[in-house]
Amino acid sequence: MLPFRLYLNLEWNQPNPLNSLSGSSAEECIQELEQELSELRKRSAEVEKLSTTKDHLNFVHSFASNTKNWTEFSITPPSYGGSVGSTVDQLEKMLRKQKDAFIAKGKLNRVQQFAKDVSLDPNTAHPNLVLSDNGKQVYCGDVKQSPPDCSKRFLSAINVLGKQSFSSGRFYYEVQVKGKTSWDLGVVKESIDRKGSINASPENGYWTICLRKGENYRSSGIHLRVKSQLEKVGVFVDYGEGSVSFYDVDSAHIIHTFTGCSFTEKLYPFFSPGLYLSGKNSAPLVISPINYTD
Secondary structure, eight states, X not given: OXXXXXXXXXXXXXXXXXXXXXXXHHHHHHHHHHHHHHHHHHHHHHHTXXXXXXXXXXXXXXXXXXXXXXGGOOOOOOTTOSHHHHHHHHHXXXXXXXXXXXXXXXXXXXXXXXXXXXXXXXXXXXXXXXXXXXXXXXXXXXXXXXXXXXXXXXXXXXXXXBSOOBSSSEEEEEEEOTTOSOXXXXXXXXXXXSSSOOOOSGGGTEEEEEEETTTEEEETTEEOXXXXXXXXXXXXXXXXTTEEXXXXXXXXXXXXXXXXXXXXXXXXXXXXXXXXXXXXXXXXXXXXXXXXXX
C-alpha cells in the first residue's frame, strides 16, 4: 500500500475548526480543501498503478500538477491560535515529501531499464585483490598474490575493471558498499595508466566517487553531501550525452553527476574496494542484481 493512503483516509467527519471561522474566506477554504481531498482520493487508485507503468515521470508530474499549493493560501487565524494554518502546512509538507519521493523513484526506475550484466575482469585486478568465482564480488586481502603477468593489470593501486566495455548508448549497474569504510566506484576510459600513481579526475579519464574513513564522500576533491550512510550505489552512464550519474539506490536520490564529458574511447566499470586496513575494510564490493519493483 502506498504512503498517500495515510493522508487520503483522514477523518474529515470530525469537528472542523474551519467551521468556526466567519466570512467568505473560511467557506472558500473549506470548499477547496474538500475538493482537494476528493481529487486525491480519486487519484490514489492511479498512484497504485505506478508499479505497473513504464512512464513513471509523466504519471508523477500529472499527479503533482493537479494538487493545490496550500503554502500560498492564507487566512487570519482565530482566537484559538494558528492550529488550522499549521495543520494545512503539515499536510502540504507531507504531500510534497511524498511527491518528491515518487519523482526520485521514477527517475531511478527509468535509468534501471538500461541495466547491464557487469562482471569483474581478473586480468585487471591488483595482486592483493580477491575476486569471487562468479566475478561479482571483490575485496582486498592482506596477502599479495602472484597472478599471471598481464598488460591490463593494475600494479600500483587496489583497482579492478569490469569485463564489459561501452562506447555508445546508455548503461547502468549497482554495487553494494555496505559495511565498508573505503571504496571507489565509477567508470574510466580504456587508456588510463595502470602501472603508475593515479590521480582520479575526469581530466585523467576517471569519472568516480569515493568513500574515505567511513564518512567522507568525495569526487575529484569535492566533498559530497550524503544524508545517510550509503549501502548500495547505482552508476548510470549516458555516453552520447556525456554524463555519469551516481544514485543512492535506497533513497533513489542522485549523489553526484558529471556533465559535459567528452567520451572518445571505450569506458569500463571501475571498482576499488580499498585497503584491507587490518580487517576494518574487509567487506567486499558486490555487483548486485537490479530490483525494478522496489
